[in-house]
Amino acid sequence: MNRRFALKALSALIVAAGLHAPVFAQNAADKTVIKVGQTSGPHAKIMEVVKGIAARDGLTIEVIEFGDYIQPNAALDAGDLDANNYQTKPFMDAQIKARGYKIVSVGNTVLFPMGYYSKKYKNIQDLPEGARVGIQNDPANSGRSLQLLEKSGLIKLKAGVGTTATPADIIENPKKLRFHQLDSAQLPRSLDDLDMAAINTSFAIKAGLVPARDAIVIEGIDSPHTNLLVVREADKDKPWVKKLLKAYQSEEIRKFIETEFKGSGIPTF
Template sequence: MSFRPALILVTVLAAWSAASSAETIKIGVTPGPHAQIFEAVKPVAAKQGLDIQLIEFSDYVVPNAALDAGDIQANSFQNQPYLDNQKADRGYKIESAGLTVNFPIGVYSKKHKSWADVPDGGKISIPNDPTNGGRVLLLLRDKGVIKLKDGVGFKPSVLDITENPKKLKFVEVDAAQAPRSLDDVDAAAINTNYATQAGLDPVKDPILREDPKGPYVNLIAVRSADKDKPWVKILVDSYHTPEVKEFILTKFKGAVLPSW
């Protein structure tokens, strides 16, 4: 029985060594699904020596500024069209390290049970950032609600509407405030993370819903200077595991879709 103290000592030293060699990174996320998914990623990454600390941001603007400034090492909240727009506007040296999930955007209403009930001249709130606002306009175009100019790409604006048979009035609001606009408009386009925070069901509640197959898959972003660092591969590989995929499918029941 005399070997036990030595065995305990070896175990303690091994645990201490693993902890001391772990690399710590800060990842910016928005509250809701992105944060919840990364809570499932954290223990997977920890087994590979990567300690993840989550920093929550309440909007879509600050996470890229914080990443570019080096205040965080990665973020997870945006899709490629949004990142491209931010880089073009602000000169960020940021890029995608890997794909994560898709959140089909929905149009919700407290006043109407179906889109057909929305009256002529109805007020529709859409996000005020070019990517998400344009995404909603493309959704409305694809559903036959409006027509847009040819060649508008992924970021059309209300100025690109060529036909609006119902004479809908579009109200642009900050994406995070969209759920609050429901009382004041006939319908509101709301990103999934903000919809779930507001207690909405992104599968059952929308009166219109985006096709989940599209360009709006979310991603993990890192600084261009960091893209080849070993921790980036560990981070992405930890996300792209069967246990994380199972967590997403079980937790969100189709509101959030694994897209890698």
Template sequence: MTLKTLIAGLALGLSLTAAASAETIKIGVTPGPHAQILEAVKPLLAPKGIDLEIIEFSDYIVPNEALSSGELNANSFQHQPYLDNQVKDRGYKIESVATTVNFPIGVYSNKVKKIADLPDGASVAIPNDPTNGGRVLLLLADDGVIKLKDGVGTTASIADITENPKNLKIVEIDAAQLPRALPDVDAAGINTNYAEQAGLDPVKDPILRESPKGPYVNVIAVRSEDKDKPWVKELVAAYHSAEIKDFVEKTFKGSVLASW
């Protein structure tokens, strides 16, 4: 056996040993920016002995169920008000361990150029989950399109509308289906990730856009029992690195905003 062959064999052995000892962490995301950002995080964790397995979900319900049941180790797709609502309604023992990015939600339209141009009786589609639907209602209320009960906060619902001068027809639709429904309504409040997947520009296209400041920064969530585990610290450190902030700024050009 030559020295070159011996060195190659040792290198292969070390590589296989490292691969075998790598800790696999399954993290749930929704398609689009959340998945893209985690793909950029993945190689930063490999030298730490963590193999990040990114699993995509097409809705907002299953990732928390999968985390709670142990099918996932973490998820990264939701903002804090949504997580709080899920924990309250379903009793999940999961919690956030870090903020990630903010996706200012927008109202889009194929039929009018300004929110003030919506005609009497116009149909406006909003997400059918409590927090994102409420988020659009608050956005409409902040612009004076409707009025809501005092103090409703992030839990606003259609039942909280106290004044609707234009008799808008508020239609609740699954968040992922809103871009597809856009041609059939006068306007729709669409989450940034779904807007981008549909080819909409979340910075230029909305006729009304949420302020980037507010309670809707997204989070990484884990089971409460896991929050102090070493892999959680490594995941957060990699996500909050300068490399990932630079990636977010260059990739999304203002449609997705880093929280750190």
């Protein structure tokens, strides 16, 4: 008798567990604590404000800072992060192609116009023949830098190369500029040894530069290189992603970017 009762009780427990399984699965999918990767500097500063807004919607954000452009995507793809916000679409596409990442953009965030900086010249047109020019060593950012030089009239690129341009794609170089490709984080430290260097705004601000004031040439607001909020493909439709994007694309963040960066950062949502 006791044995029959025990079996019935066990069956009831199994049925109950089955009935509640979808609820548990749903709760697991709807995270309340997430890790968001950022490069140190302006991106991290913005995300700290986003963190406060998201908290009011029940979402806790842990901001993880990185000092380079490679690790945030590697960490996201590996599951060590839930999202990141530091990269443009050309950069993300190049990373996906090269490394096979299963990541996707869920929305625009902010544009930090790239500029060229120099300790020797006030005007880009004053560069001498044979000037040493530093650009990034990753394809997306180096292509972006070369496009800005082309727009400034100093070089001409092969037709159609776009953001994938490399120094090998330069077909006209009247001043015989010499290009040195370095890690993005190293470029600000190399200004003493170069005539000019292309520096992403996040690294420029960390180095004490004010892009809107110190760049001798800088991208305009028509630049297509806005930054993106990026998550794993499997997570793109989850409720916490919508909460994170809503917090970032809020009027509070728009005003913060405009006030804090004074033209060196432009909200793109």
